Every structure is written in structure tokens, then in C-alpha cells.
Amino acid sequence: MEWFTPWFSAPGYGLSRLVLQRALAGIYLVAFLSAAFQFRALLGDRGLLPVRTFLRRVPFRVAPGLFHWRCGDAFTTGCAWAGAVLAAAILVGAADAVPLWAAMAMWALLWLLYLSFVNAGQVFYSFGWESLLLEAGFLAIFLGNAEVAPPVLVMWLLRWLTFRVEFGAGLIKWRGDRCWRELTCLYYHHETQPMPGPLSWHFHRLPKRLHRVEVGANHVAQLVVPFALLLPQPVATVAAGLVIVTQLWLVLSGNFAWLNWLTIVIALAAVDSSPLTGTPSYPATPTWYAVLVCVVTVLVLTLSYWPVRNMLSRGQTMNRSFDPLHLVNTYGAFGSVTRIRQEIVLEGTDEERVTADTVWREYEFKGKPTDVRRLPRQFAPYHLRLDWQMWFAALSPAYTRGWFEPFIERLLENDRATLRLLRHNPFPDAPPTHIRALLYRYRFTTREERRETGAWWHRTLVREFLPPVRVAGDGDGAVRRPGAGT
Known part of the structure; x- marks a missing residue:
């Protein structure tokens, strides 16, 4: 299918895909370790909200996952450690050492395992970064491996995901608490955020004029820069760089699990790595793979209707999934900021x-x-x-x-x-x-x-x-x- 390859493939993004996949596997590893060390106490047979009780009330179609089949402590713990081992294997390159179909199966198994935890996790797994990991993880299934060039369509879907994460967060702030429009939210936020980090005290003690600059820069990063992600190169690469810098600033100022790190990872899809690597050559794209990617692209664009409608609505909600598989979601955080x-x-x-x-x-x-x-x-x-x-x-x-x-x-x-x-x-x-x-x-x-x-x-x-x-x-x-x- 060599006639198909030139417009379907993006060989100049090979390094970006490599870093993105390895970093995403690293985040999966952290997520599964979190489940291995915490799930039993929180959601196990004697947990605070036992999964077994929850799944008796909730049908499979509402919360699909492996735990409808089996949900004892030994099984859930085994799934957590299996996910951690698989993620670690991909992190060190296992998915590039096997055939394309096998690599896709590895990513699909990661996604299925983590979907099972999220859909059974109730309030302890009700955070936006859970859906974000599932959505990014689903797209990663179709990113390919060293056997094929990065598919243009999936790289664009990851850009689209980055756009929704950033722009959705920007809109919810601008529409929400008036302190965002008055540029004063960071007078409080570094102190009142859910889990401050070691530098949060110092961020809180910055002069108020710098806090206002922080808020203004955040508005630019979340309401303007995301549109540049969708523009031709090198503009998109510059925009991705700005997203990454902004997210690193948030990493330094607080603890938001893997939200900021995962946003950095998916932003790499907009980075053209060809100035560093040139344009590597890849084998022709298999027909079955190209067809599958096209089908997934149509699916994601169709499901994007609901997140877009939510973003454009005056009643915009934060961090909501519109399907039980968490394939396409809406994101946003801190529409309101607590003062004390x-x-x-x-x-x-x-x-x-x-x-x-x-x-x-x-x-x-x-x-x-x-x-x-x-x-x-x-x-x-x-x-x-x-x-x-x-x-x-x-x-x-x-x-x-x-x-x-x-x-x-x-x-x-x-x-x-x-x-x-x-x-x-x-x-x-x-x-x-x-x-x-x-x-x-x-x-x-x-x-x-x-x-x-x-x-x-x-x-x-x-x-x-x-x-x-x-x-x-x-x-x-x-x-x-x-x-x-x-």
C-alpha cells in the first residue's frame, strides 16, 4: 500500500512519538502502582467503598470492566501489578520489539486494565486525569510502533485532545470564579489547593503583582495558545513548547497527580522532531492498520460533538465523560477557588x-x-x-x-x-x-x-x-x- 503511505504517515514526528509513548507508559506505570498500593484498602473486600457492593448495583453497560467478572482482592491486586509490569515493559521498549499487531494489543490491554479500575473506583477514581489517561491511552493503541511511520490522523487526534484539555480549563476559569477575571485567584490558590507541594509556600509568598501576572499568563496559555496547536509548523511546535512550560510551572507549584505531566506528554504530538532527526524512512503502511486508524478517527470526531457542545455551553461542566469507555471527554479544573x-x-x-x-x-x-x-x-x-x-x-x-x-x-x-x-x-x-x-x-x-x-x-x-x-x-x-x- 505504498501509494497510501505519503499522505497517511508523518515520518518527521518519529522522535516525538517515541518520547510520547515511553512517557505515557511511565504515567501508566505510576497509575498502576497507585492501584497496587491503595486499591485494596480503599475499594477491596474490606475497603471503604467495596467494589463488590458497587458492581452489584451498577450494570456492565454503565461501568464496563474486568471486575464485573471477578473483583476479589487477589484479582484486583493481580491486575494492578500486571498493568505495572506491562507498562514498565513498554517503557523500556518492548512494544517496538514486537510486530505491530502485538504492540497494539499491549497498549489495548493497558487501557482495558485501567478502565476496569476507573469504572469501579467510585469517588476515589472520579478525577479528570483518570479519564485523560484513558483517552490518551486509547489513542496510543493506534500510534503504531517502529514498524510504521507515525500516523498523521492519530497525531492530530492527540493535538485535538491537548486543545480540549487546555481550552476547556481556560473556559471554565473565565466563566467561573470572578477572581480569574480580576486576576486575583492566585492570592489564595497556592495556599488552598488540595495538596500543596514543597515550593507552594514560596509561590504563595510572591508579590501580588506577580500573582496577577501568573493568572494573566495562564489565560493566554489556555485560551489563546491552544488554537496555535492546530496551525502549521513551526507554529504548532512553539505552541506545544508554551503548553509544556506552563505545565511545568504548575508541577513546581503543587501536586495534581499526573494531570500536568500527562498534558505535557500529549502536547508532544504537536512537536515536529524532523529538525533534530531528519525524515526517517519507514516501511509501507499496512492496509488493515490504515483502515483501522481511519475508523477510529471517525469515531473520535463523532464522539467529540458532546465535549464541544459542553465547552460552548454557558453551563459548562468540568471533567465529565460522555461514554462509559471514556473515549472522548471534557476537561477543566478550579472553576472556583476557595479563599480559606x-x-x-x-x-x-x-x-x-x-x-x-x-x-x-x-x-x-x-x-x-x-x-x-x-x-x-x-x-x-x-x-x-x-x-x-x-x-x-x-x-x-x-x-x-x-x-x-x-x-x-x-x-x-x-x-x-x-x-x-x-x-x-x-x-x-x-x-x-x-x-x-x-x-x-x-x-x-x-x-x-x-x-x-x-x-x-x-x-x-x-x-x-x-x-x-x-x-x-x-x-x-x-x-x-x-x-x-x-
Whole structure:
């Protein structure tokens, strides 16, 4: 099919495809490791939101995936590690060492495995970057390997995905919180974002005029630059470079799992690598492969109707999938910005009676703030799913529905799987008798406070979030608030 190859193929993008595929495999690896280390405690047989219970209520057509067939802890953990091993193999080049059909099968299996986790993951997998990984991963199935030149159509579909990620995020901000239009959102955002990073304190302490510059530059990057991605070279390469620089800035300022890293990866589809590599020669494109790519292109363009309609709507929604396979989605984040940061701090005691003199000891999370002297850590692209849900829970008790009480139960039992999600368990030898939750207001310390106290945070008690509770003692495993005099 040599007559088809010249207009179907983009040999000048060979290096871009190589880097894109290897980097995407690396993100898949991180995602599967996150599942291997967290899924059982969050969603396993004794998890906070057991998959088995969820899938009894939700039919396959609504949430397709392998776990409808089998969802025990051993199987889900095996799927997570299988995905991690497969992703690692692709990362080191296995997909380029096998025939084209086998490489496509490897990418398809990665996508199917991760789809199973996302569609069973409920609130713990309800983030936009889950759908973004699935959409990018689906397109990666059809990117080919070293046997064929990069297909023009799939490279353009990845550009189209990058456009929707950036432009959708820009629109939701411009239409949302007025602080984005007033250029003042970053007066607050570095401090109140879900999981600050080690540099967030320093970003927050930048002069306000620089915060306004940051917001203005963000508007340009998300509302103007995306259109340049769709223009001829070298404009598209320059636009991709601007997207990458902007995303790296976000990487430095906070922890957003693999959202920023994956946006960088898919932006590489717009980078013409021929100035570095020349125009390599590839074998003729197989007919079956070309036909399949054309079919997928028509499918994606057809499914794009709903995300485009959403972007153009005044009622634009963020991070929504319009099909259960997450093939074409809509994206966006932080249409509103919280002005103050609140955190739920969990405390336990081993005393039998709760009195005014009871000594309480704090649990500490890996990522979200608790100890005011602890510098926020860098975890992205790894996703600490419980920490993120705790941030939402502090915004409103409505976000605790379903999972928070089982979480408290597991802490009262010193459940090993649950405790692995935390940084510090203050009761290593025996479970606590009671647990309570307090709501604090956190803010970054000033430069003067930082020098005097060594603390990164200052916190003020707002109210009791959960009164002291204990295991009921009647064998049902539920938690109960102690009665008077206990």
C-alpha cells in the first residue's frame, strides 16, 4: 500500500512519538502502582467503598470492566501489578520489539486494565486525569510502533485532545470564579489547593503583582495558545513548547497527580522532531492498520460533538465523560477557588473514658497538611487518593458520604491496609479506644512567623467535625458516639 503511505504517515514526528509513548507508559506505570498500593484498602473486600457492593448495583453497560467478572482482592491486586509490569515493559521498549499487531494489543490491554479500575473506583477514581489517561491511552493503541511511520490522523487526534484539555480549563476559569477575571485567584490558590507541594509556600509568598501576572499568563496559555496547536509548523511546535512550560510551572507549584505531566506528554504530538532527526524512512503502511486508524478517527470526531457542545455551553461542566469507555471527554479544573483552607485532623486516644483531660494523639497523612512544622512533600505524579478525598471532606460533610464512617471504623480496628495509606499511626501496639475529628483553619505562615517558629503552617480550631466515637462492641463493627459519662 505504498501509494497510501505519503499522505497517511508523518515520518518527521518519529522522535516525538517515541518520547510520547515511553512517557505515557511511565504515567501508566505510576497509575498502576497507585492501584497496587491503595486499591485494596480503599475499594477491596474490606475497603471503604467495596467494589463488590458497587458492581452489584451498577450494570456492565454503565461501568464496563474486568471486575464485573471477578473483583476479589487477589484479582484486583493481580491486575494492578500486571498493568505495572506491562507498562514498565513498554517503557523500556518492548512494544517496538514486537510486530505491530502485538504492540497494539499491549497498549489495548493497558487501557482495558485501567478502565476496569476507573469504572469501579467510585469517588476515589472520579478525577479528570483518570479519564485523560484513558483517552490518551486509547489513542496510543493506534500510534503504531517502529514498524510504521507515525500516523498523521492519530497525531492530530492527540493535538485535538491537548486543545480540549487546555481550552476547556481556560473556559471554565473565565466563566467561573470572578477572581480569574480580576486576576486575583492566585492570592489564595497556592495556599488552598488540595495538596500543596514543597515550593507552594514560596509561590504563595510572591508579590501580588506577580500573582496577577501568573493568572494573566495562564489565560493566554489556555485560551489563546491552544488554537496555535492546530496551525502549521513551526507554529504548532512553539505552541506545544508554551503548553509544556506552563505545565511545568504548575508541577513546581503543587501536586495534581499526573494531570500536568500527562498534558505535557500529549502536547508532544504537536512537536515536529524532523529538525533534530531528519525524515526517517519507514516501511509501507499496512492496509488493515490504515483502515483501522481511519475508523477510529471517525469515531473520535463523532464522539467529540458532546465535549464541544459542553465547552460552548454557558453551563459548562468540568471533567465529565460522555461514554462509559471514556473515549472522548471534557476537561477543566478550579472553576472556583476557595479563599480559606480547612483541614480535618483525626485524633485518637487509648483511654477508656473520654474526659476534659483526655490526651489525644494525631494521625498524620502522607500528603495533606497536619503537622504545622512539616514541609509539604512532592508526590505528583503519584496520586494519594485518600488525602484528596480528605480535602474535599473539609469543604463539606456531603463529600464524606459512604466512605468516612468505614474509614473511622478501620482506624478503630488498627486495620493494617488502611494504616498503610497514612504517614503515621500514633497507636502502633494496640488500637485506640476512641477517635474524633476536628476541623481547623490552616494558612501559610508569614516570613516572620516562619523565621520565629520554624512552622510552614499556622492553624486555628474551627469546630468539632466528628465527636468522639468508639467501636460499638456489639459485634457489628459500627462506630458509636460514647454516651454521657463515658
